[in-house]
Amino acid sequence: MVVVLASAVVVAVVPLVFILGTLIIKGAGSLNAMFFVAAAAPAGQTGGGVGHAIVGTLVIVGMACLIGLPFGIGAGIYAAEYPGTRLAVGCRFVADVMSGTPSIVVGVVAWAWIVARQGHFSAYAGSVALAMLMIPMVMRTTEEMIKLVPHSLREAALALGYPRWRATLTVVLRTALPGIVTGTLLAVARIAGETAPLLFTALGNQYFSLDVSRPMAALPLVVFTYATGPYQEWHRLAWATALVLIIVVLVLSLAARLATRQRYPRS
Amino acid sequence: MTGRDSGAPQRHAPALESKSYGDRIFKGMLTAAAVGLPLLLGFLVFELFLGSREAISRFGFGFITSSTWDPVAEQFGAWPLIFGTLVSAALALMIAVPLSLGVAIYLTEFAPLRLRQPAAFIIELLAAIPSVVYGLWGIFVLIPILKNSVFPLLQNVLGFLPFFQGPIYGPSMLSAAIILAIMVMPYIMAVSREVLLAVPTSQREAALGLGATRWEAVVTAVVPYARSGLIGAVILGLGRALGETMAVTMLIGNRHEISASLFAPGYTMAAAIANEFSEAVTDIHLSSLAYVALLLFLITVIINAGARLLIWRVSRGTIAGSRAL
Numbered sequence: 218m219v220v221v222l223a224s225a226v227v228v229a230v231v232p233l234v235f236i237l238g239t240l241i242i243k244g245a246g247s248l249n250a251m252f253f254v255a256a257a258a259p260a261g262q263t264g265g266g267v268g269h270a271i272v273g274t275l276v277i278v279g280m281a282c283l284i285g286l287p288f289g290i291g292a293g294i295y296a297a298e299y300p301g302t303r304l305a306v307g308c309r310f311v312a313d314v315m316s317g318t319p320s321i322v323v324g325v326v327a328w329a330w331i332v333a334r335q336g337h338f339s340a341y342a343g344s345v346a347l348a349m350l351m352i353p354m355v356m357r358t359t360e361e362m363i364k365l366v367p368h369s370l371r372e373a374a375l376a377l378g379y380p381r382w383r384a385t386l387t388v389v390l391r392t393a394l395p396g397i398v399t400g401t402l403l404a405v406a407r408i409a410g411e412t413a414p415l416l417f418t419a420l421g422n423q424y425f426s427l428d429v430s431r432p433m434a435a436l437p438l439v440v441f442t443y444a445t446g447p448y449q450e451w452h453r454l455a456w457a458t459a460l461v462l463i464i465v466v467l468v469l470s471l472a473a474r475l476a477t478r479q480r481y482p483r484s
Numbered sequence: 485m486t487g488r489d490s491g492a493p494q495r496h497a498p499a500l501e502s503k504s505y506g507d508r509i510f511k512g513m514l515t516a517a518a519v520g521l522p523l524l525l526g527f528l529v530f531e532l533f534l535g536s537r538e539a540i541s542r543f544g545f546g547f548i549t550s551s552t553w554d555p556v557a558e559q560f561g562a563w564p565l566i567f568g569t570l571v572s573a574a575l576a577l578m579i580a581v582p583l584s585l586g587v588a589i590y591l592t593e594f595a596p597l598r599l600r601q602p603a604a605f606i607i608e609l610l611a612a613i614p615s616v617v618y619g620l621w622g623i624f625v626l627i628p629i630l631k632n633s634v635f636p637l638l639q640n641v642l643g644f645l646p647f648f649q650g651p652i653y654g655p656s657m658l659s660a661a662i663i664l665a666i667m668v669m670p671y672i673m674a675v676s677r678e679v680l681l682a683v684p685t686s687q688r689e690a691a692l693g694l695g696a697t698r699w700e701a702v703v704t705a706v707v708p709y710a711r712s713g714l715i716g717a718v719i720l721g722l723g724r725a726l727g728e729t730m731a732v733t734m735l736i737g738n739r740h741e742i743s744a745s746l747f748a749p750g751y752t753m754a755a756a757i758a759n760e761f762s763e764a765v766t767d768i769h770l771s772s773l774a775y776v777a778l779l780l781f782l783i784t785v786i787i788n789a790g791a792r793l794l795i796w797r798v799s800r801g802t803i804a805g806s807r808a809l
Contacts, residue, residue, distance in 0.1 A: 291517025321757050322784075326528045471609075
């Protein structure tokens with residue numbers, strides 16, 4: 218019986234190894250300097266790269282962080298500092314509901330709010346959609362990390378005469394900061410790989426663009442467009458882009474998990 | 485006086501509290517951030533209703549039962565989408581749940597201690613892979629394997645069943661269900677593991693003390709105790725499977741039709757939205773897609789709420805249980 222279960226573990230691990238292996242085999246050969254720096258070549262022609270998508274992802278995810286982190290971390294601190302209030306309970310409930318929402322629905326909401334009203338696609342609409350995905354994640358992890366800080370630290374700061382805001386900011390937050398950074402990195406890793414919210418907000422772009430009020434490229438969008446496209450060249454680039462995307466996501470996730478593990482070892 | 489203000493919930497005597505301006509500004513900023521979340525959710529629901537208003541007024545509840553999807557004639561019905569969503573998720577769970585629960589039980593009860601952390605790590609890695617990457621791998625690796633080897637085998641062996649009859653194209657309901665199963669397994673595994681860790685060791689020890697083998701102790705003492713939590717984990721996985729978009733879009737064949745055969749293409753709500761939204765021309769088409777998004781949102785909210793209630797019931801108050809959420 219135990220052998221049956223152990224073989225279940227093998228079955229579970231095999232897809233991961235298979236996927237990573239295929240990505241490396243099919244994608245690694247296409248990773249050259251031009252791949253990272255050049256924009257897309259005309260459809261069907263060889264060459265070209267995903268530099269425009271790398272820049273686009275950085276801009277869109279960066280803006281999403283600028284929008285989402287203040288709300289997420291602020292709400293998390295509130296929920297941890299004033300846990301009994303109705304707002305804190307409500308916040309936790311809302312964060313749970315929103316973290317279960319499909320990302321495509323969030324994309325539709327961002328479309329209805331920004332794109333439909335303005336009449337054109339834009340990168341900041343995509344950022345807003347990603348921020349809406351990010352806020353519940355960051356709020357929950359921030360709250361958990363602050364709750365892990367021992368009360369004695371907070372009380373010591375207050376006993377030394379710090380006002381409440383200063384005790385929270387300089388003592389509690391500073392202690393919980395590695396955990397909060399971990400939560401942020403995990404959220405960033407998750408939204409960097411999201412395609413669905415960007416499909417009809419940021420839309421995608423073939424050229425380098427820094428104009429946030431116009432469509433912009435992003436790595437997951439490139440993977441989707443090229444993988445479902447008709448050209449062999451596009452398929453080759455899709456594998457390489459997927460490899461880059463997965464390396465970024467996995468490195469961020471690993472770094473985040475390792476940091477917390479050292480600090481708060483779980484049994 | 486501010487020493488009374490520790491993080492624990494208390495009743496404050498207002499006369500004894502001294503709040504400096506800094507405290508008030510700080511709390512005001514935090515409250516503003518915290519209020520943002522319920523506002524965001526309310527806003528989300530509001531925009532969904534607003535966007536689908538036209539379709540709701542024109543089609544009403546008939547939208548859910550109608551099977552016509554004709555953008556040219558401006559007739560839209562979401563029943564094939566709903567059916568496809570439910571069927572693909574159910575199939576995915578049928579494949580994923582036995583494997584995930586087996587792995588979770590093995591990792592918490594039987595695995596050698598040195599294996600447990602790396603295995604948990606690998607599970608987290610699997611959960612971090614983006615959906616498009618699964619879809620890309622599915623199109624170019626999984627579908628050829630299924631189309632050339634697995635599906636013909638299934639048709640030879642089980643072809644008397646209507647589920648395995650009909651032409652084999654590759655992209656199909658079953659392919660989408662398989663990739664969904666692979667994607668959903670890490671989530672069910674992770675939550676099940678947390679739930680099983682929340683079972684008190686006294687249960688295990690009592691069974692062992694009564695003479696049970698390790699396997700019997702797990703089956704008779706641990707798993708029944710954690711049953712509602714495990715069901716909750718499965719339902720959480722269901723919630724994820726229902727909302728999964730990219731990998732399904734790339735593997736399901738994208739056809740607005742219901743077919744008995746699992747080898748036939750199908751469609752899900754999320755896939756339809758993803759494919760048609762940026763190309764919809766008429767307002768009613770967009771409104772219908774927003775209506776589909778609203779339905780999807782309501783279904784996932786209800787299922788996720790049910791799941792969390794179940795998990796909470798079994799792991800009430802324990803640290804591992806609260807982490808499971």
